[in-house]
Amino acid sequence: MNKDNNSEIKAIGSCNCGKVKFELLQALTDVFVCHCSICRKATGSGGIAVTIVPDTSFRVVSGSDAVRQWTKPNHDWLCNFCLYCGSPLPGKNDELHTYVPVSLLDSGYEQLQVKHHLYVDSKAPWEYIAGPGKQHLQAFQH
Numbered sequence: 001m002n003k004d005n006n007s008e009i010k011a012i013g014s015c016n017c018g019k020v021k022f023e024l025l026q027a028l029t030d031v032f033v034c035h036c037s038i039c040r041k042a043t044g045s046g047g048i049a050v051t052i053v054p055d056t057s058f059r060v061v062s063g064s065d066a067v068r069q070w071t072k073p074n075h076d077w078l079c080n081f082c083l084y085c086g087s088p089l090p091g092k093n094d095e096l097h098t099y100v101p102v103s104l105l106d107s108g109y110e111q112l113q114v115k116h117h118l119y120v121d122s123k124a125p126w127e128y129i130a131g132p133g134k135q136h137l138q139a140f141q142h
């Protein structure tokens, strides 16, 4: 990885109230939509659309003191959110990656495309999933 790529800002994002701002150092391409029952409760909607970047491509610019975290007991699931406005925020996806809810992006989202739908088994009965994204009944399988 060369230094020039690493220092270039490819996308920026913020929460609803603007206290939390972050930037991404990698061009974004793929969207994963999770339809699981926990993500549906967390958003009060059909699920959450995120992109996934290496931790090294993500940094909080301001408002890190406004970030709160909730972990669902007995589940491998966590949600970061803004203390002031409640917007879901980026969080730890796995050891080396951060997930970023794509609707937080203020720039750099233009080329994003839905590539995968996860936990389609748990989708809301009223939701109809369309488009080219691959549908996985449960967790993402390579």
Ligand SMILES: [Zn+2]
Residues within 6 Å of the ligand: 015, 016, 017, 018, 019, 020, 082, 083, 084, 085, 086, 087
């Ligand atoms: Zn906020």
Ligand SMILES: [Zn+2]
Residues within 6 Å of the ligand: 034, 035, 036, 037, 038, 039, 040, 119
């Ligand atoms: Zn989910």
